[in-house]
Amino acid sequence: MKFATIGHLLNKENLKEFPKPWIQNNLVISPEMNINGTTGYITGLLLTAEEMMTLPREKVRQNILDAACFLQEKYDVELIQLGALTTSVTEGGKWVVEQKQYHGFTNHGDSYTAAITCQAVLRAVNLFHKKPAEQNLAIVGAYGVIGEAASKILVPQFARTMLIGRRAEKLSELEHHLKGEYETTIDLKTQKADIIVTATSHPTGLLASEHVKKNAMVVDVSQPPNMSYDLCRKRPDICRIDGGYVDFPKEHHLPIPGMPPGKLFACIVEVIMQAMENERKNHVGSIDLNHLKKTEQWGEKYGFTLNELTNFGKPLTQHIRS
Ligand SMILES: NC(=O)c1ccc[n+]([C@@H]2O[C@H](COP(=O)([O-])OP(=O)(O)OC[C@H]3O[C@@H](n4cnc5c(N)ncnc54)[C@H](OP(=O)(O)O)[C@@H]3O)[C@@H](O)[C@H]2O)c1
Structure with a gap:
């Protein structure tokens, strides 16, 4: 199952850190990554953290939905992860799951x-x-x-x-x-x-x-x-x-500004592990502590640990x- 994370810029300066060809359709999209055979993309809206929280909520949500649909249609993505404040503006991701245009699975990555x-x-x-x-x-x-x-x-x-x-x-x-x-x-x-x-x-x-x-x-x-x-x-x-x-093998260093080699955000690791497991489920809203424990077991299984x-x-x- 192909995954994509949808994050956003932390601030305007961030944009300079990405190669120009990565920017398309109002999104920063990384080249396809391959983690032991599981493939996907790290992507981000061109909105800053401040804009995510201050622009009209409908507009920000529409940006997120457009990104999910674009990744689904053009990149065959079946599982998206709502990074950083994209969870906060979508009621923990529940709003995304209710939208008909996007047919794939959604995970906020907050359990891990x-x-x-x-x-x-x-x-x-x-x-x-x-x-x-x-x-x-x-x-x-x-x-x-x-x-x-x-x-x-x-x-x-x-x-x-x-x-x-x-x-x-x-x-x-x-x-x-x-x-x-x-x-x-x-x-x-x-x-x-x-x-x-x-x-x-x-x-x-x-x-x-x-x-x-x-x-x-x-x-x-x-x-x-x-x-x-x-x-x-x-x-x-x-x-x-x-x-x-989370400690993440250096050979898979992912292109996120400020992220030291050998480290990765736990939310992104969670969606990578879900894709590796081919678990075809949504994980949005309040966290199920049984699922949280399962993500820890996945972490041990795949060697992504603290x-x-x-x-x-x-x-x-x-x-x-x-
Ligand atoms: N390091 C990682 O790997 C990782 C992974 C995922 C998320 N994150 C980050 O973790 C944070 C929380 O994510 P989440 O998904 O749990 O978000 P969330 O469900 O939206 O929860 C954020 C909470 O912060 C509260 N809040 C906002 N401003 C506050 C303030 N000034 N004082 C006290 N409470 C305040 C909000 O309250 P109201 O609802 O009343 O506004 C809300 O309950 C975000 O910054 C996100 O980017 C980090």
Whole structure:
């Protein structure tokens, strides 16, 4: 089953990083990739993260649908993955599945991303010789697709969790699914957290210095990142970790700006694994934790796993030495 990911530009500068022939039909389209016999494309809308979230939603959705139909018709794609904020503007992908023009399968790729996020959180805590049961956690974007699954998995393991979102009613709904010690808030109350997970659709940096306590860890899943490179430089005590990065064999280095060799976004890895498995299903909306576990098993089977933790692609040596 041929796959394609549909992402978007992080910012206008991004466009310069792609060869001109890759741009066609309002899309950046990579050459066909072949991963052990499974073929597909990495593609992206020519909209920036900011435009994805501020242009009229119908227009952005139409762009996504046009891309899916084009990839289906011209490239024989049968499985698309909704990258970055394309999930956020399509109700977790449910809107795409309802459209008649596109007949293929859709996956948001968030199941493996949530799994890898939880693995990264637990790996980071362990790396600093701490115990989750003695640590305070904060999850920003707690009722989002990734945030909800991460909350279900992580809240019971931590001493106390602050669950943060923008809508009180969605936070109340989330409470029905959780066990453990937690509070919910619509304010960005991350100051007491030893470890912060960000998984929001906020299209720029969200955390400021005053939001993060000394020596805290931040697992930043959001794309674009919610903890900026500038804040990392200003606050070297904070250990920022790229959330949702998976180790991917170097020979398959995929052409994504800023992605270090040997790494790939978990959402893209999920769709590659689904294509390898020829699993002809949609995975949209709220995450089924059984499917999440299955993606972890696929990861082990195909050797795409979380190995080294990084910050903007660089190993965490500075923090691990101190
Ligand atoms: N690293 C990877 O491999 C990878 C893979 C997939 C996705 N991602 C990234 O992960 C992030 C989350 O993706 P998703 O699919 O889970 O998105 P989602 O379902 O749209 O969830 C995002 C959540 O963020 C909340 N939010 C937005 N701005 C906020 C703010 N200022 N404060 C608190 N909450 C805020 C939204 O709340 P409302 O609904 O109330 O607006 C929404 O619930 C995105 O940035 C995406 O690009 C990364």
